[in-house]
Amino acid sequence: MLAAMPPTPPPTPEPGEARVRDRGDACPGALRLHPADDGRLARLRLPAGRLTAHQAEVLARVAESLGDGRISVTSRGNAELRGLGEGCGAELAELLAGAGLLPSPTHERVRNIVASPAAGLDGLGHGAVQLWARALDALLCATPAAAALSGRFLFVLDDGRGDVAGLGGDVTLIAVDGETPASAGHPAVAVDAETSAVVHPAGAADALLHVGGQVLRIAGADAPRAALAAADAFLEAARTAGTGAWRVRELPPGHPLDLVDALARAGIAAEPVPVPVPPLPASPPPAPGPLGAHALHVLAPLGRLTAAQLRALADGADELRLTPWRGAVVVGARPGRLPELETYGLVTRPDLPSVGVSACTGRPGCAKSLADVRTDAGLVRHGGLPVHYSGCERRCGHPHGTWVDVLATGDDSYLVDGVPTPRTALPEAVTTARSLPTHTR
16 A cells, blocks of 8 residues: 655745656545544545445445544545544555445546536536536546546536636636537537446537637537547646646646647547637535525535535435535435434535635644644634635645635634734634625735
């Protein structure tokens, strides 16, 4: 079993100097466990956050039998297990593989795919991006060269509503409505539910492919293959640059991706989008509560689910979709289940005090943390901008966009958006910061 030790970070490059990485990334995975103060940590990639009810039950059992009984939801909609023992790696891998959660041991850390969690459920957006995600995952796992991607490389698939478009993807696909020459004669993608293999097309949206400042319009049928081709173009550019880049934004000047050529080699027709490039769509995440007539959106308090909470979410559900907002979309559930789920301590209403509050692991789980930030986060009340508590300057798991930055500087001291604040003054300082107009921040 591989165990990734925390590496020494490379020196910060001078302005205009390319960043050089002389090692692979140390991101934990399901097979590469990370040592922490509270035991080993495993990060399980879940493309589009998807879990079947059976997989959720297996994950709950694993958390109870091998870990601390909780499942953390990451800012990419993945799952983390903490408190794992030294010798549990082989058993963990066997249980995950048996549930279909480890389809490719060589690719398990590169299956970083975020897709609009509410796609196909509430009448908003265009395109079956959840199907795109499953098709892309199947393609990634079937492509040996894709295993060379960094564990931080991110694919983002937005159905046009703008809920995930701004998450900083290396390869971003935005579904757009209307048939164009790129989509003429192309049906869209469908995936076999049992094997995740691409079997025939379904759906009618086109896609805008955003990569490294380039934007091309392609047929929705080609979206998963185009995303893979873009990743291959990145790997080629990174090899040529020789800087060990992990992500597209790290490529040095003079080494752009040859995206048009990569798509052409994959047999994909593309149309350049005229300058100026349209901005990425943007919308806030859905509020906790009903999501259409047959789905619910709930949040995990501070991003952690107990095994019992995960089981309650999966009970009778068609599937779960863990979200980048550290919650879950419950597909196949009616609004009448919300009161029951609230009794489990889940966040089911937008007026509850924990909405929009997140925190890193903090003490005692992380040796780098200067404070027990998760306990201190309980001082915050609902309202206004998201707020994130960080135990150190790494700010692990912080949200994207505009948020209140609460940074621990000691046991009893913080910076709230840069303003020194004693722990006892956090409620007032954070509440005030959350209410400031966005343009003043």
